[in-house]
């Protein structure tokens with residue numbers, strides 16, 4: 539349902555992405571991973587239609603993303619970006635209701651269906667109790683939940699997430715991704731997420747796309763992609779990969795050059 543065909547893009551005279559091809563189906567969760575500056579957010583912008591490819595095309599349901607009218611595209615595609623909320627002056631409820639803009643008439647009205655969707659979304663994300671609070675009086679984690687609620691209220695078929703867990707503590711990270719995953723399963727939503735945390739990516743994504751030097755280095759389920767050789771080639775980091783003791787999902791442990799102080803002390807004791 540979302541396809542990239544020979545997509546290439548140069549920015550500022552530099553080739554950022556080249557020969558990107560994939561065909562992603564409805565209802566799955568895809569992760570985009572790769573080192574800093576490799577073009578992950580750029581690829582997300584191409585999928586969202588906010589950037590146009592220099593060559594090739596991005597197709598949504600067989601039609602070029604750029605050929606959709608703005609409101610039609612917004613009914614199908616929602617983007618959760620860092621800092622994607624208005625700065626001040628709106629309550630939680632008003633902010634979530636902004637997600638309904640593709641369904642409103644030119645007076646900004648929609649009727650009962652919109653109200654019901656906002657209510658349900660506030661409830662599902664545990665925001666009902668704080669719906670009248672101004673968003674500038676919320677913590678970073680709470681704001682991120684409001685941002686997710688806003689895109690959920692948009693009821694898209696395709697949800698694009700750009701590093702959604704940055705700045706969130708581990709509790710909020712899991713809570714946010716669990717909410718996305720639940721929603722994805724219930725509504726056969728397609729999710730594409732740029733994630734830096736490879737362990738979270740392996741847990742939540744059905745398939746991972748690995749970018750290296752502007753091209754697709756690997757694509758497949760986490761069990762095929764999260765391997766020490768590939769991680770070393772792409773990120774230049776030494777790692778150990780172990781199956782999660784409860785889920786079996788591959789999880790990475792970093793192997794820094796310097797041993798931690800505790801294990802140095804341990805070895806010293808062993809050596810007398």
Ligand SMILES: Nc1ncnc2c1ncn2[C@@H]1O[C@H](COP(=O)(O)OP(=O)(O)OP(=O)(O)O)[C@@H](O)[C@H]1O
Nearest residue numbers: 549550551554572573574575576577578579580581
């Ligand atoms: N408007 C622009 N003009 C010129 N270069 C740009 C522009 N936008 C992005 N770039 C460059 O394109 C490259 C890819 O940027 P992008 O933000 O897509 O990387 P990323 O993989 O998401 O990085 P990170 O992991 O650091 O967030 C970077 O080198 C960036 O400096």
